Amino acid sequence: MTTDAASTGAPQTEDRLPFDVRLVPAAAVCWSITAIGILGGPGAALAATASAVAVVLLVAVALHGMSVRRGRPSSSRSGAAAVIVLALCFGGSIWIQMRSLAEHPVAAAAENRAWITASVQLEEDPRRLTAPGPATVMVKAEMTRVDVGGEAWHVGGRVSIIAPQSSWSALLPGQVVTVRGRLGEPIRPDMTVAVIRTSGPPVTVNEPGTISAAAGTFRSNLAAVAQNSMPPDRAGLLPGLVVGDVSRLDETVSDNFRAAGLTHLTAVSGANFSILIGAVLLVLRGVGVGPRATVAVAFVVLVAFVIVARPSPSVLRAALMGSIGLVAFVTGRRRQAVPALCGAVLGLLGWWPRLAVDVGFVLSVFATAGL
Structure with a gap:
């Protein structure tokens, strides 16, 4: 003998469903449009948006037809409308941003490998690079003012800075620095305007904000405690496991984690x-x-x-x-x-x-x- 929610008087809920996947189509469509727009430019963003809207409409019509034949109500229309609205919003946004990136004056200067003096705000800690040669770091930053060929522009835009580790590794996110270097085209399509390569220290360095300084002190103290109380190979691992700080991680330990496929733990x-x-x-x-x-x-x-x-x-x-x-x-x-x-x-x-x-x-x- 079987019973259901109606016969037992138990309330019908959606808890029986193992997963609520109603947001999955919206996330997949918006992510696809954004990625295609970044990789292919403004034209690709428009094409991806139009294609996504057409596919959503076709799927909605097919699902509605199936529900009509089965005599069951369908919410495919409202769901499709929501996905289409989100697709148009994301598509329009990425089109505007990629169009602005393509017309950025620093991007044009990067094609000619021009020299630049820029005031930038760091977005992250400098990350050590494993390239051969002198020890270098890379750091992402947001421009506030640039000087190219004697012409000054107050423009934004994200840049990657490749610089010597000795004079850049101690900088903190949020600090405003002035960098002098040579422009290059972006390493990969990630909405970065250009790459700035410099062989010297920052021209000027502002003091970090209170919050950034406090966070940097916490990370430094954690690393110092680990160094004073643990063997060298483990001391560099602890900050990575706790706060993701791998700046002091031993190269051998790093290679072992990479070989074992466990780098996600740090x-x-x-x-x-x-x-x-x-x-x-x-x-x-x-x-x-x-x-x-x-x-x-x-x-x-x-x-x-x-x-x-x-x-x-x-x-x-x-x-x-x-x-x-x-x-x-x-x-x-x-x-x-x-x-x-x-x-x-x-x-x-x-x-x-x-x-x-x-x-x-x-x-x-x-x-x-x-x-």
């Missing part, structure tokens, strides 16, 4: 956030703090950890998913990983479209989806 991801936020929720709820106050404190801790660990693609994805989970916790809504992941993808691509072609972001999203 990148901050959802596991770090789960442990941290889980501990905060457990302690605060255990001492009787209310759910709203608990979520507020957990959110502050989450933001602080993002600042300390640096907002890399995997960190941003995990942080946004964690924020969605905290909102669900305080509102009493069901917490499902797939809608949270898709919401994180849409939110991050809307704010930072360059993540669509970032290998770290791609691997982070697909690894989370697989789990």
